[in-house]
């Protein structure tokens with residue numbers, strides 16, 4: 001991270017503890033995740049321990065700690081999707097790609113997230129890959145669709 005980027009990260013903040021969440025949001029927005037390096041720098045800037053930062057940030061599902069993949073898979077586990085097999089879909093993706101929710105494949109091709117509701121419950125179960133929404137998903141279709149993403 002360049003010194004310019006670092007300054008950008010903290011500009012407008014005084015280094016108070018209450019700045020933690022807004023700074024984490026800024027890092028997440030700019031880098032797509034909260035890197036170890038960012039946590040170290042925030043720790044120094046706010047004078048709080050790295051453990052405290054991880055402790056607070058892990059309460060919020062919006063923050064991720066691994067670099068996103070080239071393609072992001074979101075499997076909906078909201079009520080409508082859950083009762084129509086959302087969990088089976090996420091289990092299938094975990095097995096197929098050998099990752100858990102919140103992780104990225106070693107090759108960087110995919111990351112996997114569990115989400116609460118994608119806002120199209122009538123089409124459950126729903127999976128989103130990048131900006132594409134797939135409705136009434138089945139395990140077989142999902143495995144085929146994954147092949148389309150490099």
Ligand code: FES
Pocket residue numbers: 076077078079080081082116117118119120121122124126
């Ligand atoms: S519960 Fe899955 S889209 Fe609403």
